[in-house]
Structure formats: structure tokens, C-alpha cells
Amino acid sequence: MKYNFGAVSKRCDVIYGAERPGYVHLTRGQPSTPRGPDVDENAVKDWIEFMLGNGIKRVLCLLTKEELQFYSKPLLQSYADAFGSANVMHVDVANDCQLFMILSALTNAYSSQEKIIVHCSTGQSRTANVLALWLHRQYVITISNAVNEVVEFSIESKTTRRPKATEIIQWLLGPGQHQISALNPPPPPTSGTLSSRTISRPNSSRISPRGKSARFSTDENPQVCFIQMGGTIDRRGLSTSYYGELVQTEIGDSCVREILTKSLCTTSYEIVCVSKKEGSDINENDQKCLITTLFQTKATRVIVTHSLESILSTAQFVNEKLSLMNKVIIFTGAMIPAISPLSDASFAIGYALGISNYLKNGVYISVHDQVIPASNCVRNEQTGFFQAIK
Numbered sequence: 001m002k003y004n005f006g007a008v009s010k011r012c013d014v015i016y017g018a019e020r021p022g023y024v025h026l027t028r029g030q031p032s033t034p035r036g037p038d039v040d041e042n043a044v045k046d047w048i049e050f051m052l053g054n055g056i057k058r059v060l061c062l063l064t065k066e067e068l069q070f071y072s073k074p075l076l077q078s079y080a081d082a083f084g085s086a087n088v089m090h091v092d093v094a095n096d097c098q099l100f101m102i103l104s105a106l107t108n109a110y111s112s113q114e115k116i117i118v119h120c121s122t123g124q125s126r127t128a129n130v131l132a133l134w135l136h137r138q139y140v141i142t143i144s145n146a147v148n149e150v151v152e153f154s155i156e157s158k159t160t161r162r163p164k165a166t167e168i169i170q171w172l173l174g175p176g177q178h179q180i181s182a183l184n185p186p187p188p189p190t191s192g193t194l195s196s197r198t199i200s201r202p203n204s205s206r207i208s209p210r211g212k213s214a215r216f217s218t219d220e221n222p223q224v225c226f227i228q229m230g231g232t233i234d235r236r237g238l239s240t241s242y243y244g245e246l247v248q249t250e251i252g253d254s255c256v257r258e259i260l261t262k263s264l265c266t267t268s269y270e271i272v273c274v275s276k277k278e279g280s281d282i283n284e285n286d287q288k289c290l291i292t293t294l295f296q297t298k299a300t301r302v303i304v305t306h307s308l309e310s311i312l313s314t315a316q317f318v319n320e321k322l323s324l325m326n327k328v329i330i331f332t333g334a335m336i337p338a339i340s341p342l343s344d345a346s347f348a349i350g351y352a353l354g355i356s357n358y359l360k361n362g363v364y365i366s367v368h369d370q371v372i373p374a375s376n377c378v379r380n381e382q383t384g385f386f387q388a389i390k
Contacts, residue, residue, distance in 0.1 A: 231307025255338035279307025
């Protein structure tokens, strides 16, 4: 395909990827980003005309400052002249991955249904990572599934995409976060057994040592119980093999304590860890352990943090088993890990906590500023959003 041009996926015809104008395809012995002669204006003009001819209205440029020097005329100015300055964004993901700017550009294009082209130098790596990140974010699928979808569709559309899950996760974790060595991988996710759960007392800074039997206080009655099931919201790092492939992600302790402490929350609460797993790894045993925990807690309001990938399945399982329980049970999660400054975790926790005061007893899903009864909720496979059954 000319310019390595193609859509992110067959289910989205708004987000596209490509190589930069004037890219020289590599031959043996050339550096990974060949400097070569300056790219003349005609090559840029041909690229722009091709994009306009394919309905492209916006541009997200991922080139480094060094790569922008390849052009005889400033490339971003050429884009602004053709597409309008308001429709051109530059983010150097190689040196400063500003997720907010990337996701804002893609979300705005998708909302207005105006086609946007994402390009790095070859359209194979940085571009592919951004495309996979978009699928992960928009359609609430795992990063590995998003990566596979980008690769599979690139084969079908005769383009070349080589996204890497490890790089995408590192973007989500944010700058300065430690990438776990393959020689020292994190421990496997804890199982959902009661003996391995971690519990914190209401508004206390003490957490019971992992591995000791969890016990609920007999002389304190917390207003809210937060139950950790795992998922992106508590993702802390990743483990890779010797060759750099993703082996497993690490789910850390619940982020709830830190979020509520920073917000000066006065509500008494407890935190119980049932599972530290990615959504695809949560099984029926974990769900049954969650049921047991719901019976044991004295709190009448319960907020379950969960992977958005399988949140609907677990919520509906709980609703089926505990439809008459005298509690408000809210499932929520985040698209970006809580440790990232761009995370939506604080909003998710705060929104669920606030709305729990006004709901009738039942099981709910609180995602994307909506609260929907679990029994009446579906996920729109086209938009990725959760919505009520009409």
C-alpha cells in the first residue's frame, strides 16, 4: 500500500496510519532512520494530496525534532497550510509521550467523524503503538488483543505494523516508572482465596501483612467496602522475556487508599483484595470469592475495582447470585493505571463513591460517567462504551 497507508482496524474507518512524506525504504547497511538529502516540497505535496484524496482531515505527527529537520520547508507548516493549523498536532512519542495530547487528538477526530492520519517515520512502530493504544482505550480490550488486531488487519490491508505491548504499557505507566526485569519477574497474581486477601481497617494506615488470614473488625462498622479484583486501574509494571516480549503485567496493591487520602475523604471505609489479575484471567473461583466477601462485609455500600475488559461478566454474575442482597454494589475501573498522572482512576473512584449514596440496593456498573444496572447493561462493540439496553 502506498505510504504504508491503512486504517487502524476494520471496525474503525476514522483513525489511519502511514509513513512520513519522502520516507526512503531501507536497504541493507542503512541506518534505521536514514538522513539522506532534504525531502523536497514536491514529495510533501504528493503525500498531502494523497491523504486529502483519501478523505483525511487531520494529522497527528509523531516525528522527532531530528526527523523534522529532514525537510527543506518546515513540515508542520506544510501540514497547517493544507489541513489548517487547528487540525495538526505534533507529539514526539520517542522522547516525550504525551498521552493526553495523543488521545485528545484521536478522540476529537472520532467524535467529529473526521479522518485523521497518524504517522511516524515508517508507519510501522510508533504509529502502530498509537493505533493499538487507541483500540485498547476506545473499545475496552486488552493491550495484547489490541496489538493482535492491529497486526492482523495490517496483513489484510497489505500494510506493515509492528506494535509492541511492552512499549504501550510503558507509555501508560508514565515516565520514570520502572520496567521489571525478565530476570526478576513479579510474583504471579494472587488467587482469590480468603486466606490470601489483604484488608485495611477503616481510615487506618495499617494493612495486614500479605498471607495472613483476613479478619473484619468486630467493633467498627465501615460505611463503604472497596474490593480489589485487579485490572488496569492497579497496574504497576510489566515483565518481559529476554527478547523483549511481554510475559506478564504486575497488578499492585489497591490505589483506593492513596486516592481517598489525597482527597481528604471522611467516609469510613475498608479495602479488601480478592484478586490481582488482568480481566481475561479472572475466573469463576475469583467471582465466588467475591461473593463470599460481599456476604462478610458489614458495609452497605460496596465499590469493586475491576478490569473493564470483563467487568460486565463479573457484575452480572454477582447480580444473578445476589439480586436480593441489601447492599449497593458498584463495579468500576480505569482505562489508564492510577500511577499515571493522566489516569482516570481518581474520577472513577470519586464518582462511584459519590453516587453510591443515592442508589437503591442492587448491582451497578459505573464507567464513562454513567451508572447502569448490571442487569440492563451491554457494551457497544462499535463504540466501546457501556450502555443501557433499550
